[in-house]
Amino acid sequence: MSITATVSQAEFTRAMMDAGQPAPEGLQDQNAQPAGRRFSVxxxxxxxxxxxxxxxxxxxxxxxxxxxxxxxxxxxxLRQHPPSSPLMMFYGEHFPKFLEGMEQLKHLGYLGDTARLELALRRAYHAADATPIAPEALGALTPDALMNTRLALAPAVEVLRSPWPIHGLWRYNTEDGAPKPEPQAQDVLITRPEFDPIPQVLPPAGAVWIRALMGGATIGEALEQAAAEDESFDLGATLALLLQGGAITALDSKG
Amino acid sequence: MLDAAAHDKLPAAPGVGYKPQHFAQITEDAGSVKWLEIHAENYMGDGGRPIAQLRHLSENFAMSVHGVGLSIGGEGPLDADHLARLKHLVSWLNPASFSEHLAWSTHDSHFYNDLLPLPYTDASLQRICTHIDQLQDTIGRRMLLENPSSYLAFAESTWSEPEFLAEISRRTGCGLLLDVNNVFVSATNLEFSPQGYIDAFPLDKVGEIHLGGHDEDEDDHGRPLLIDSHGREVVDPVWALLDYTLAQSGPKPVLIEWDNDVPDWPVLEAEAARAATALERVPA
Known part of the structure; x- marks a missing residue:
């Protein structure tokens, strides 16, 4: 009498993820013959x-x-990074670094950041809903009060900075007739006015300003940081992108 | 007329697996389709279109939440984060039914996105019952457990699948989800009688029936190897097995699953209409 082979789930997964290994003993067909191709399913x-x-x-x-x-x-x-949760909508979080680590892709330096943009678009798609403020609420503030105001941004808001034209690459590959991307650095803002995330190119230092706001800075404090990076920082244009995207959900003027 | 109370139980009528591309048509005229099933894991984001659509549909249809990721048969403990997510979904949506699989999909914190097979032994029985108790306690309701498609057998198994499922139901109080296509696939692959399986199945515990399409392949010896693919129409012998089942069980909620190469709405609705015809033939 032979001892019946048991198959642990560790053994099953090892063989499943490595086609070089035979099917575990103890898996069989209806005639108690080795599972073979059946395991390959x-x-x-x-x-x-x-x-x-x-x-x-x-x-x-x-x-x-x-x-x-x-x-x-x-x-x-998928063998190096099997999913770590059953939420397949968020699968692939290590893909940008993985792409950047592939020797044979080194000449395509923009792949990593482009993958980061795609990940961010998916996060934005599934992010919590939020009700934007009425744009007039900002207009009602005195210039001093405005500078001392903090902004709460919608959970869908994402900011990416890249030395590559990632927005141009994204558009060129998703939109018929979009222009060929020029070699340039691009910072991208993602907002979700309703259900579809919208990526837009940020003006110079716009990313610095929004990231400072996300970190809890007042509009004025964030402005100083942005101006330190680029004197030409356009507060009005960047603020307008947030307002148009329904990205501002609350004002805190209490200082 | 909307009546929330009418949505607390799946009707003994056809339902389909909900696909977002069918939202507009379902909202306008769902035809034979009287209820909808979703995969729990696709609605675990925080917001956006998926959640908004689900909210809207649940106002008009009885809903079934079908989990594909809890890994009830896993050797390790259930994922506490995932249990919490299921509890959250079930509590806000308040679906008519919650179901999961007799299978495992997670090992060592890696999720493999497939329903992997289990040996039917006293040890696995004990473990599965503990997990089902834990799940039912967490979500505060009875669940349905679904029979798998089998491509192979475990030498160590000591229970038949219908007896194993009946014993799980007896110990935990869970109901069962009978996938008739899975029975046909397993019966072909492992050469047993599908009618014999249905005869041995505790049909009084069945809260829902699944139907779906399968692919055809061959094993190493040239024998048919059917693969549960949910990518095409239900084949005639599976419809016949549905008739055989319903004749014994009486009318049940019957779901059409079509998850890959999803067709246009009229094709899916026609499958539901065929299920409606099968249900009409059954005396209540």
């Missing part, structure tokens, strides 16, 4: 479903690389 299901998740998470990266390359990279990525 699970290997295939996992690889295909996670590869599809990567394609839907990073459509622009997939377009830039081509389907075959994206499939290949996803296959490596």
């Amino acid at each position: 699970y290997r295939n299901n996992v690889a295909v479903s996670l590869t599809e998740a990567m394609h839907s998470a990073f459509p622009v990266i997939a377009k830039l690389l081509g389907k075959q390359n994206m499939d290949g990279l996803a296959g490596i990525y």
Whole structure:
């Protein structure tokens, strides 16, 4: 009498994620023969479903690389970074760094930040709803009071800074007839006025100003930081982007 | 007319797995479709369009929340964060039904996004019952547990699947979700009688029936290997097995699952209409 082989889930997953390994002993067909191809169904299901998740998470990266390359990279990525939660909508958080670490992609330096933009768009899509303030509420403040005001921003708001034209790359690959991106640094603001996140290019130092606000600075304090980076910082234009995007949810003028 | 009380139970009528691309048509005229099922994990963001659509649909349809990520059969403890997310979803949505799978999907904090198989032993039975007790206590309601599609068997199994599910239901008080396509797939792959499986199944515990399409492949010996893909129409032998089941169980809520290569609404609605016809033939 042989001892019946048991199969632990550790053993199952090890063999499932490594096609070089045989199916664990103890898995069998209806005639008690080794499972063989039957085990490969699970290997295939996992690889295909996670590869599809990567394609839907990073459509622009997939377009830039081509389907075959994206499939290949996803296959490596999903083994190095299997999902850490069942919330597949957020899968791929390590993909930007992964892309930047691939030797054969070094000449495509913009991939990492472009992937960061796609991740940020997805976070914004699923972020909590928020009711924006009426723009007149800001107009009612005296200039001094305005400078001493702190702004609460909607949970969907995201700011990215890149030495690459990531907004241009994103537009060129998602919008028919969009212009070819010029080589330049771009800072991007994402707002979600209703349900669809909108990425827009920020004017110089706009990212500094919004990040300072997010960190709890007053409008005036944030303005100093932005002006220190770029004297030409345009407060009105940057504030207008936030207002148009429904991104300001509360004013705190108490100082 | 809207009646919230009418949505606290799945009707013995056709439902479909909800896909966002069908939102406008469902809202306008859902045809034969009387209730909707969602995958819990797709509605665990904080807000935005998915949550807004779900809120709207739940005002007009009985809803079923179908979890695909709790890993009830996992060797490790249930993920406390995920339990909390399920509790939150079930408490604000207050669906007519909550269901999960006889399967595992997480190991060592890695989620594999597939329903992985279990041996049917006393040890796995004990563990699954503990997890179901924990889940039912957390969400404060009875759940339905779904039979899997099997591609292989475990040498160590000592229970048949219908007996195993019946015993889980007896110990935990959970109901069962009978996926008739899964029965057909497993029966083909492991060469047992699908009718025999239905005969052995505790049909009085069934709160919902699933139907879906499968793909056809072959094993190493050239024998048919069916794969549960949810990517096409339900095949005729599965419709026949539904008739066989309903004749014994009486009318039940019947769901069409179509998750991959999702068709246009009229194609999915036609599948629901076919389920409606099957249900009409069953004496109440």
